[in-house]
Amino acid sequence: MELQVQLLMNTLQIGSVYVLFALGLTLIFGVMKIVNFAHGTFFTAAALIVSSVMIWGVGTMGLSIWFSYLLAFFLALVVVCLIGFVVYIFGFQYFLKDLNGSFILSIGLLLLLNGTFLILYGGVPRSIPDVIPGNVSFLGASLTLQRLVLMIVASVITLGLYILVHRTKLGLSLRAVAEDQEAAMLQGIPFRRVALYGFLIGATLAACAGALMATVTPVTTVIGDDFLVKAFIIIIIGGLGSVLGAILGGLLIALIESFGGYYFDPSTATLAMFVLVVVLLIVRPQGILGHAEK
């Protein structure tokens, strides 16, 4: 029982980060109809910024840990948003709804940014000090307070996004564009501006995931790439462009990863995910919650 609770807690904690990451990817797909292979670099950039600002803030400036973390978190979001803005203006806006073109562009960005990170930061993993020390126990399972807070913050952001997409005017235009771009434009929705907002929100979500993940795992320059394959599996399972699908898919993949990883081993768990995807594709090619394709 304790063990299962522990594994379930792990699932929720990994899953919450997967959900944030996959949500950004699926949102960008929904609005722009492109798959952003450079999504992991937003995640990596945020994690690297958090780690370097923390080391600078705590080490050099002598700021308190939680204050420098908040500062780092904020800076990471701003910088990633800026990167997102630049790559959108100079690249992605020419490849809206062009799957192959945008794939190549995002791969080019991935190479360029990953190479730059490696030169700026080197290959050595860095860890940051605990922002919130201490443990809690829950039904006999123990969990660091830090991970619990991470989970709560990630859930709040996810909830916030859900409200944004389903309860606000911006969300309505995002959904309208995702559903049918021409019809949305006929209703006076500025497609290009909405696409830019969608892209920036997606990049910010990846940055949140990266900044949160930096607190619990050592940061390397390729940290985002590991998330990318899993995020792809998540959005295939959930259905491309579906917010709820990304949430369910993220939790399901985390469940397989933490239980499968414990009872068998991590690579068996990854293979199991792939088998799941294959079965799903045979039964329901458009994903659990995806819309039927033409």
Next chain:
Amino acid sequence: MLRSNPGLALCILIALAAICFALFSGDPYYVQVVIWVFANAVLAVTLRFVLLIGELNIATAAFFGIGAYATAVASTIYDLPFFISLLAAPVIAGLVSALFGWITLRTKGPYFLLISFAFTEIVRLFYTKSEFLGGNSGMIGMFPPMVLNDYYPAIAITLLAAILFGLYLTERSNLGRVFKAIQNNEDIPRSVGLNVIGLKILCFVIASTAVGLAGGVHAYTNSVIAPADFTFFVAVLALAYVKIGGEGHIIGPIIGAATLTLAGQFLHSFGPYENIFYGAIIIGVLLLMPGGIIGLGKGFIGSSTVRRDPH
């Protein structure tokens, strides 16, 4: 056929020259570079072959690896003769691709792209976890038989050139036209009674078999293969060759592969800057010359004919 097509005659001449170079040149390094150029050309051309039906197939990298591993297993574990081991590569790659295509080609566009990407990474993961396949360090000891050793580079180049030629002929045949028709609008070929899914699978299997054979050749050329040689990055580079050469004609990816492979020989010394360079080239070409090198060439020829028109 050759008289009416001087470009094809020139390509065949270049291939023959490369084979002669492999037979008579004393410098193994340059022979190796020539084999790389041809192998990369096959990767790029097979990637483009699946683009004929409109799908971007990252699994090109996976089937290149499957071919290489099939040959390695046949020759080092089962001690099969050289040509049979080499034949194992396209056969196994073809069979696996038929199954994979049958499952996944019901999807298209982004779903197919993502699933082929995931497949590539997972096949690689499978190699690293299989003791049988040598795990992370891969497999060693694929040598051509002693008698053939001196001729092996020439055999490799002949096989790779034959693949390129075969794919060219397939594209020019009626089958190739049907593939392009599927890309344009798959409902129209379906409306005249063609089995579109079956044809898509056929296209995918042809490309995977071809790239599988190239993988087998790669295994014998290198004598060492490892999971890290077959990441999705192989397909990304192949795509870069296609984009830089131009995807309008089969010669585009070949020119792109030759250009970038030769340039890459100088770039290895750049270390971490190598990836930045590739990234910058891909973005630059995509934004500045969407038709690739042959697009530029066509533009040049086009503008010169326009100027000549009034006379």
